[in-house]
Structures are given as structure tokens and as C-alpha cells.
Amino acid sequence: MKLIVITALWCPSCLLMKPRIQKVQESMSAITFEHLDFDFDEDKVKALDIGKKLPVYILYNDEGNEVIRFKGEMKTDELERKIHDAMD
């Protein structure tokens, strides 16, 4: 499974979330994390049609199909729980 995380350098919510995302990444080794920057990975981000809020998290299954996407600030355990729930 893969989780794409889209953030931007200028985004305060992203600044807040990065340490939490890192913790989750370290604890969930079964998932591949791919980090995209809203500005510097413009082409890839545009293709994902992510709307108006950052950060964005998009989970894909092993077949490459999108399972779920969600957005914004949340506590570390909530982020972990959302990913676990989606995996189930």
C-alpha cells in the first residue's frame, strides 16, 4: 500500500503535521510513503485534483487504486487510526 502526502512549504498546517506524519511513517513500515510538494511537484499534484486544503493524504492499495483520501491537521494517533481503518 502507498500513502501520498501532499504538503507545501508555506502551509502552517503542514509545518505542524510533518513531525506527526514522520512518526506515523516510522511506525507503519508496511506502507510506502510518497511525499509531494504542492509547488515543486506541480504536475503530479494537479493530476490528483486535491482541492483547497492541505495537507492531503491519499491511500492506494497494492493494485494502485485509491482507497481513501483525507485532509488537514490531526493528532498522530488519529492519522494512524484513519490509515489503519482504511487498510481494513
Added chain:
Amino acid sequence: MIYFDYSATAPLLPAVQSAMSEAAKTYIGNANSHYALGFQSKAYLDQLTQEIQTILKIEDHDLIFTSGASESNNMVVQTMRRFPKEKCLITTPLEHPSMIAPLSVLQHEGYRVEFVGIDRNGQVDLAHLEALLQTSASLVSIVAMDSETGCKQDLKAIADVVHRYPEVLFHSDVTQALGKMDLDLTKVDYASMSAHKLGGPIGIGLLIHRRGCPLTNLIYGGTSLSRYRSSTPPLMLIAGLACSLQETLGQRDNKIQVIHQMLRDFLSGFEGVMINSPIDCSPYILNFSWISQDSHRVQAWLSDHEVYVSLKSACSMDDVPSQSVLALTQDPKRALTSVRLSFSKQTTLNEAKQFKSIFRACYQQLEEHR
């Protein structure tokens, strides 16, 4: 035309235009040149620097002329690379993108960045600030006035807390605050500003730097402008900067408070329109949300009727919620639909009355076609 977007930029003041034109005509020599024309330019540069220090009431601080507050903010953040990564950089979610972005870069490199809590009035939580300082910090950076909502910080109270930790440096982005609230710049180690918010030219700003505090160059080269920031001194721009400060500082206008209150009361009367700027915010900024409408549509409608407003800080991405409104209201809907009116001494009561009439029409039309 009704221009209510002075927080984005202020039109060049006539006096500034004259000062710049005069400087360009009179001082043609490079201030680095070792002959009469150069010496004249250098003397003028020294005179302008002295004038600005006097206006800002800062004797223990040096002035570093930069291209604007964005560069100044970046200089301060880059300076923090001197310190161990474990020492946190403390800031707020209300900061301008030119503060958040370089902090994000440092965070990516392993530096610890912490947000101090903001209460529902947009004020820094001083107890939380103290708790963060106790974990070991190198920098506290807090914007003096939020560009989107007009929330003012009590820099003196914040400085009192920070100064209990003498190794911690204190920076404030005063870009929106200068000329619009009482500021004691002696309380900070660094302050950033841009001239164009005060009716000066775009492309010049200041980093106010307390002597003895560390500073890392972004631009190395000759030291004529400053050893911390190389460049041929842009005398015309600096003249514009000095003049804009002279024209605007110390000339607070009660009319702005009247205009602000008039429009606050007026907008509050519309169903679905909510005021985001706290009661004690700067009168120069009024932020509201019209939650049943796409704010781009509101902005476009007003623009078609020659009323110019912003949805958020001009330097923010257009289709991203206002972080400042989100921090104040915790309401994503309000953050997505916010509109900012910002005023200056040039704003007139007549413009405010005209705005009311235009907005009534805007409300009627957009609500009818919702």
C-alpha cells in the same frame, strides 16, 4: 474605484514619488565610488539611514536594507542554522508565508519548529510560550499584526517572557504593524518590514538588527550597504522607504476607527456574514466571511464594480483556506470564505459609504442566484 486592499500594497504616495525622483536625479554616483559623486551618494545614504533610525527610535539597532520583508524574514531564519537542531524555533500559524516557508525548510533538515498556542482573540498564549522556551529554543518569531485579520500582538508582554531566556533571539515581522499600532522596536532583536505597505516602493524593506545579535548573509559580496547584505545601495528606493516612513508614522487617524466600526456594524447585519477580526484588532483591517458564497465570486463581483479587496494575504495561494481565520475561528468554512478589507490614511468615509451601497447590491444579487 474603491481600493480596500492596502494590506496587499499601498499606492505610491505622491511625496514618495517626489523623493524618489529627486534622489534619482541628484545622486547619480554609486555610493561605493571613490570620487565626489560617490561621496555625495554615500553621504546621502548615511543621512537616510540616520533619518530612519530616528523615525523608528532605534539607536542600538542597525538597519539592513533588503528587497523586502520576505528577504528579511528569510535572513533571520537562515541565521538559526548556527544553533543546534534540538533548540526549537518558536512561531505562530499566523505568520506570513515568507516566515513559514524557510522554517519548513529547516524543519525538513531536522530542526525543531513549534507553534505557540493562539487564543480565540488571536493572542499568543504566554504560558505556552514559556513552556516551549523551557524545552530550549533559539528563536521566537511572532508577527506583530496579522495581515489577514488585523490581530495585534503585545510585543512587550511577549518580550518580557522571552527575555527571561537571554540566549533566545526575538524576531517580529512588523510589516503590517508599522504605522498602524504602537510599536517599541527596542524590544526585539530583529524586525522585518516592507516599504510598499506604507506607500513606499515595492522592492525595498528593512531588517532591523540589534547589534551583537548573530546574523547570516543570504547575499555575500561588497560591504558598502551592509556586511550582512551585499548590493549597490539602491538610493532611490531607500529614499522612497525613508519618505514613506516619514509620511505614515506618528500620524494615526481616528477616521480609520470610525470607518472600521461603520463597516463592521454594517456587515454584521447581513445573514450569513460573520466578522472574523476580533473587536480589539487593528482598525486598518476588517476580515469577514460570507459562508454561503464562494469568496472568489464575491471578490470578482466587487472587482467588476471597481471595489478591490483580498481574500487573504496577497502572498498566499488563492484557493487555500485562510490559516489566520482558521486559527481564530477553528471553522474551515469561515476560513474558506473569508474576505479582507484593509484601509489606510488615504481611505475616506465617502468610500466606506459607497462600499456599503455596492455591497448591498452585491449581497442581493449573489444571494438571489445562489
